[in-house]
Amino acid sequence: MENDEVVIDLRVLMWEILRKWHIILVVCVIFAIASGMFGMHKNKTQSVEVSPEDLYEQLKPAEIVKVNNLVAIQKRIDEKSEYEKNSIYMSLNAYDVDVARTDFILSKNPDNKYIRQMYITYMFEGGLYNDIIKEYPDDISLENLSELIRIMISDKKVNVNEDSEENYYKGNDLNRFISVKILGKDKKQCQELQSLVIKNVKQYEKNIQRKYDNHSIEEAVSSVYKAVDTDISYSKNTYDSQMYSLYNEYQSLYNALSDTQISLFDELLSEEKESEPGEEPAGEKTEPVQPASGGISLKYIIVGILAGGFLSVVVIVIITMFNGKIFVQRQITDRGMARVFGTFGRNKNNIASIVLGDIGTDKTSQLDIIVAKVNVYCKKNEVNELVIIDNCMTETGKSRMKNVIDTIQKSGINCKKVTLSEGDSKYTELCDKNNIVVIEELGKGTLKALEYMFTQLKDLESKVCGVICVQ
Numbered sequence: 001m002e003n004d005e006v007v008i009d010l011r012v013l014m015w016e017i018l019r020k021w022h023i024i025l026v027v028c029v030i031f032a033i034a035s036g037m038f039g040m041h042k043n044k045t046q047s048v049e050v051s052p053e054d055l056y057e058q059l060k061p062a063e064i065v066k067v068n069n070l071v072a073i074q075k076r077i078d079e080k081s082e083y084e085k086n087s088i089y090m091s092l093n094a095y096d097v098d099v100a101r102t103d104f105i106l107s108k109n110p111d112n113k114y115i116r117q118m119y120i121t122y123m124f125e126g127g128l129y130n131d132i133i134k135e136y137p138d139d140i141s142l143e144n145l146s147e148l149i150r151i152m153i154s155d156k157k158v159n160v161n162e163d164s165e166e167n168y169y170k171g172n173d174l175n176r177f178i179s180v181k182i183l184g185k186d187k188k189q190c191q192e193l194q195s196l197v198i199k200n201v202k203q204y205e206k207n208i209q210r211k212y213d214n215h216s217i218e219e220a221v222s223s224v225y226k227a228v229d230t231d232i233s234y235s236k237n238t239y240d241s242q243m244y245s246l247y248n249e250y251q252s253l254y255n256a257l258s259d260t261q262i263s264l265f266d267e268l269l270s271e272e273k274e275s276e277p278g279e280e281p282a283g284e285k286t287e288p289v290q291p292a293s294g295g296i297s298l299k300y301i302i303v304g305i306l307a308g309g310f311l312s313v314v315v316i317v318i319i320t321m322f323n324g325k326i327f328v329q330r331q332i333t334d335r336g337m338a339r340v341f342g343t344f345g346r347n348k349n350n351i352a353s354i355v356l357g358d359i360g361t362d363k364t365s366q367l368d369i370i371v372a373k374v375n376v377y378c379k380k381n382e383v384n385e386l387v388i389i390d391n392c393m394t395e396t397g398k399s400r401m402k403n404v405i406d407t408i409q410k411s412g413i414n415c416k417k418v419t420l421s422e423g424d425s426k427y428t429e430l431c432d433k434n435n436i437v438v439i440e441e442l443g444k445g446t447l448k449a450l451e452y453m454f455t456q457l458k459d460l461e462s463k464v465c466g467v468i469c470v471q
Helices: 010-019 021-046 052-058 061-086 112-124 127-135 142-148 164-170 187-209 230-255 259-274 298-323 329-333 367-380 395-410 446-459
Strands: 097-106 149-152 177-184 217-221 225-227 339-344 385-391 414-419 436-441 464-470
Touching: 010 021, 010 298, 021 298, 052 259, 061 230, 061 259, 097 112, 097 187, 112 127, 112 149, 112 177, 112 187, 127 142, 127 149, 127 187, 142 149, 142 177, 177 187, 187 217, 339 367, 339 395, 367 395, 367 464, 385 395, 385 446, 395 414, 395 436, 395 464, 436 446, 446 464
Parallel strands: 339 464, 385 414, 385 436, 436 464
Antiparallel strands: 097 177, 097 217, 097 225, 149 177
């Protein structure tokens, strides 16, 4: 039964690939250059100037709506980011914040329900904040100030007497109190804001007294103290959740845009940033969109290197497997078949070169070194005569085979050359012979032919000493 399979050790295959590193390197460089040039060409194609009007013409109304939605989301993200960046309130530590409290107490008056509402309107709907900003020494926005000065509301009545409900509607109970909580980035800021709140509320009291001359207001002031403010923690958590949701929505919409939509999106954002109050509307500008210039892209170079390396390795493996030209000593000796004494000669066709010899290189050995290995083997195993199988087909191979045989015989070892006949029974004539040396001519199918030969000789119980290859 013929053995038509060629078994190649994976480690041997790997070494064969590594031996051809220069080929792999050249292919990688070629692919990297080609891929880099392709990337430059693609970037240059995308760098053609396109006006906003052309972009609008290339898109359908539904596609333009998607771009506008993404612009709106980006504006919301920018606004929230800017607010978080400049907000004193968002920078406070919710578990260690400076707090000052001021309670304003209205004098008893049947009209306190209305008077109290006038104070609340002034204090917490802009009037007080604007007055404080005019006098506050540091730069602070109205929005930030409204977060630092806040009204404290309690749903529970402080009085529990029988006439509490009646007093409430008479203006003798809760309508007499306005509690204000003041936050600050430090103790100094709390004290400054508290002083300005009291000062401006007392000034506003004069306006109230023009209508209610029997009205007055007193304040109960606390010193600055450290406290935990759950409202700050809640605001920060809400901010984080909203930003996370906006970023996810932004990414989802952006990933679905085409290149044309992205170009329009970038142009609209650019116009939004450039437009300022009092300037001409951004929509009237007709400046062209200028995408990124076509430079060398590292991404394309890396892809080219990987593609070149992969393809070159695949080609080397395929050629190696189909040519059967990996042939090392252990592939034979591991099967207990023969030893490789070496290879003699040099073929100009490098594809026919193979890995041979005890040192595992593809360098050819000098003939005297090969004969020396044969002599050492013969003396060690007490062999005086060798049976030489002539397996060379070309004139060059036969000539070098003759040189090998002559040199071995000159060293004192008799050689008997045998030419195998054709057909499946050609090895039967060797069944009574031992100490066989095969002289094989390298070329396509060398490994396959040798393995088949060794298998047949082993089945015939013939002892094979080794192999000498010629090129």
